[in-house]
Amino acid sequence: MNLCDQKTVKNIMTAFGLHFRKEFGQNFLTNKLVVEDIAEMCTDTAEGTILEIGPGIGTLTRELAERHRRVLALEIDKSLIPALAYTLGDFDNVTVVNEDVMKADIAALLAPAFAEGPVSVCANLPYYITTPILMKLLESGLPFRHITIMIQKEVADRLVAKAGSGAYGAITAVLNYYGVAEKLFTVAAGQFMPPPKVDSAVVRITLHEEKPYQPKNERIFFRTIRAAFEQRRKTLPNALSAGFPELDKSVLTDIVVAAGHSADIRGERLSTAEFLTLADMIADKLAEN
Numbered sequence: 084m085n086l087c088d089q090k091t092v093k094n095i096m097t098a099f100g101l102h103f104r105k106e107f108g109q110n111f112l113t114n115k116l117v118v119e120d121i122a123e124m125c126t127d128t129a130e131g132t133i134l135e136i137g138p139g140i141g142t143l144t145r146e147l148a149e150r151h152r153r154v155l156a157l158e159i160d161k162s163l164i165p166a167l168a169y170t171l172g173d174f175d176n177v178t179v180v181n182e183d184v185m186k187a188d189i190a191a192l193l194a195p196a197f198a199e200g201p202v203s204v205c206a207n208l209p210y211y212i213t214t215p216i217l218m219k220l221l222e223s224g225l226p227f228r229h230i231t232i233m234i235q236k237e238v239a240d241r242l243v244a245k246a247g248s249g250a251y252g253a254i255t256a257v258l259n260y261y262g263v264a265e266k267l268f269t270v271a272a273g274q275f276m277p278p279p280k281v282d283s284a285v286v287r288i289t290l291h292e293e294k295p296y297q298p299k300n301e302r303i304f305f306r307t308i309r310a311a312f313e314q315r316r317k318t319l320p321n322a323l324s325a326g327f328p329e330l331d332k333s334v335l336t337d338i339v340v341a342a343g344h345s346a347d348i349r350g351e352r353l354s355t356a357e358f359l360t361l362a363d364m365i366a367d368k369l370a371e372n
């Protein structure tokens with residue numbers, strides 16, 4: 084069964100009374116080489132489980148099932164479940180669960196998989212909800228080996244951006260805290276059915292086994308990054324002052340300078356390690372007050 088063949092996809096959709104649902108970001112991949120590459124490159128071992136978010140009609144799922152020990156696929160759209168039973172019927176290592184990934188208890192769903200071996204995520208994500216899904220996966224604290232996601236190209240550029248570049252944002256600084264992101268390749272809009280309005284790219288995140296950054300207070304660390312980027316055109320002391328109204332602006336300026344920066348630097352120039360130093364100093368100051 085070739086689920087990259089547009090006629091086959093149309094026939095299955097008709098047979099199961101399906102239509103592409105925009106509200107769920109349904110753009111199915113139709114380039115077999117791309118699907119094979121994603122399944123191949125998503126992690127470095129075939130011994131583990133792959134969590135797939137949004138299997139659609141099973142295009143990527145089949146390739147994952149051929150290459151990995153087990154696949155657990157979460158699909159929000161109930162109407163796709165009978166079609167998936169058909170397209171994945173010849174695999175005994177795939178489990179499909181009809182759940183919204185944002186509501187699912189992924190720790191509980193994956194507990195048996197983690198007991199058995201490494202677990203990675205591989206998904207052609209619905210673009211309307213990319214960042215919340217990525218943050219949920221990272222913040223879950225689950226020891227994923229890799230998270231490989233197909234996302235909008237602009238978002239991919241943001242994830243791998245260097246500090247100080249235009250694409251660098253809060254999500255980049257936060258992501259670096261959890262792991263290292265690399266862009267594997269880009270995919271043109273025409274390789275999907277129906278084609279989305281934007282080009283896409285595949286990003287693989289290798290999670291840190293041991294976090295190289297240990298903030299004194301994680302909440303303040305994230306707050307510091309958020310404050311810096313919420314007002315990214317302002318100088319860092321001004322941006323921090325809006326984000327930490329409980330501290331005087333002069334105190335925040337002193338902290339920025341004591342951390343080795345000029346008082347007119349903008350937050351977008353700071354690396355994750357530099358945000359950590361700053362956040363620890365803010366945490367100390369808040370503890371004094």
Ligand code: SAM
Nearest residue numbers: 107110111112137138139158159183184207209
């Ligand atoms: N994996 C297929 C492919 O590559 O051709 C389909 C990818 S399509 C871009 C995104 C898929 O995610 C759709 O099947 C959609 O129904 C599903 N989806 C959207 N929101 C979801 C959510 N919150 N939880 C689980 N699946 C979701």
